[in-house]
Each structure stands twice: as structure tokens, then as C-alpha cells.
Amino acid sequence: MMSNDLQRLAAQLGAVLEARxxxxAAAESCTGGWIAKCITDIPGSSGWLERGFVTYSNxxxxxxxxxAAETLAAEGAxxxxxxxxxxLGAVARSRAEIAVAVSGVAGPGGGTPAKPVGMVCFGFAFPDRVExxxxxxxxNRDEVRRASVRHALGGLITRCDATADTPADAC
Structure with a gap:
């Protein structure tokens, strides 16, 4: 079952996207489709969720x-x-205008000194920019993943609607 905060954020995101x-498109690694799941729990989400990609492996x-294989080799997933x-790939390979991407180390293992457990990277693609x-x-693993979903949804709302009353969680 989705928590109230994630449900509220997904519904708010839907309203913002629908208005625009x-x-x-969601490109998810460590969240394993959780962003798309939260969105599709909202009735009417087929009007603003184009598709989701769960790309766990390189x-x-x-x-x-x-x-690019070169990017993965040089920078890591x-x-x-x-x-x-x-x-950018999610937008290019869909009919979506915007995309969110998430890749991180949810734990409990897999962390390194350079990339510790809890390190999560987010990408936001819009028609005019990528952030x-x-x-x-x-x-723990569940908490890192849940916080990642919350941050992705909040980050989309904040970036889509400067008047949003729910800022993204600070990193």
C-alpha cells in the first residue's frame, strides 16, 4: 500500500502535468518501478504517465x-x-515531454567509500533543460528507496511548477 505522502505527491504531480x-517517462534503477507504481495508483494517471523503464542492469x-557504455565505464551507474x-534516453524513446531518472545504492551492501549506501542520483529532463x-x-534499503521516490516526485513538482506548495526534499 502506498503511504499518504507518496499518494499526495503523485496526485499533485498529476495535476501539475495535466495542467501543462x-x-x-520514468527511468528507474534502484527504485525498481516504484515511481511508476505510485503514479499509476492515481486514477486518471494514464493521461500523464507515458511509460516507465526499469533499467536495473547496465x-x-x-x-x-x-x-553510453563509455559513460558507465568512466562514471559508474x-x-x-x-x-x-x-x-534524455527516456524522453527520446517515448512520447513523453519530460522524464525523471534515478540510480543509486540502496544497500545494505554495494556501497564504497566513494559511493556509499544511500547515495542516489536524480536526472530531470524537460523540453528546455536537463538537471x-x-x-x-x-x-535501510526500504527507507532509501522510499525517500528516493519521494524526492523524485517532489523534484518533478518543484521543477514543473514554481508555485508548488510542496518543495522537493532537500538532499
């Missing part, structure tokens, strides 16, 4: 989203460079 006539990122390419950011989120 925009459709969204091969999926390359094949489904066009992420958890990087702003990769989520930028994921977001990326990195957050360091606390908690």
Missing part, C-alpha cells in the same frame, strides 16, 4: 535508454552523468 499538457540502461543520459543532483539518504 505534459506526459512523463545492459538495460544501454539497450533501453541509450546510455550511480552518477549524475548516467542519470542525465537515462533521462541532475545527488542526494545522500539515510536509512
Amino acid at each position: 499538457g505534459w506526459r512523463l 545492459e538495460a540502461k544501454q539497450e533501453m535508454l541509450g546510455v 550511480v552518477s549524475e552523468a548516467v542519470v542525465r543520459e537515462m533521462a 541532475t543532483e545527488t542526494c545522500y539518504l539515510d536509512g
Whole structure:
């Protein structure tokens, strides 16, 4: 069951996207489709969610989203460079006007000193720009993933609607 905060954010995002006539594509790695799940829990979401890509492996990122093997080799899957390419690839391979991309280390293992558990990178592609950011989120695997979904939804709202009353969670 979706938590009230995620449901509220998904509904608010839907209203913002519907008002703009925009459709969204979600390119997800560590969230495993959770962003798309939250959105599709909202009645009428077929009007503004165009599609979702769950690209957990590097091969999926390359094949489904066009992420360059060179970017993955140089920067690693958890990087702003990769989520930028994921977001751009999601727009290019869909009929969406905007996209969100997420890749991170949810744990409990897999972290390194350079990329610790809780490090999550976000990419936001819009018709006129692409923005990326990195957050360091606390908690266990479920908490990091939930916070990632919350941040992605809030980040989309904030970037789509400067008058939004729900700012994205700070990193």
C-alpha cells in the first residue's frame, strides 16, 4: 500500500502535468518501478504517465535508454552523468515531454567509500533543460528507496511548477 505522502505527491504531480499538457517517462534503477507504481495508483494517471523503464542492469540502461557504455565505464551507474543520459534516453524513446531518472545504492551492501549506501542520483529532463543532483539518504534499503521516490516526485513538482506548495526534499 502506498503511504499518504507518496499518494499526495503523485496526485499533485498529476495535476501539475495535466495542467501543462505534459506526459512523463520514468527511468528507474534502484527504485525498481516504484515511481511508476505510485503514479499509476492515481486514477486518471494514464493521461500523464507515458511509460516507465526499469533499467536495473547496465545492459538495460544501454539497450533501453541509450546510455553510453563509455559513460558507465568512466562514471559508474550511480552518477549524475548516467542519470542525465537515462533521462534524455527516456524522453527520446517515448512520447513523453519530460522524464525523471534515478540510480543509486540502496544497500545494505554495494556501497564504497566513494559511493556509499544511500547515495542516489536524480536526472530531470524537460523540453528546455536537463538537471541532475545527488542526494545522500539515510536509512535501510526500504527507507532509501522510499525517500528516493519521494524526492523524485517532489523534484518533478518543484521543477514543473514554481508555485508548488510542496518543495522537493532537500538532499
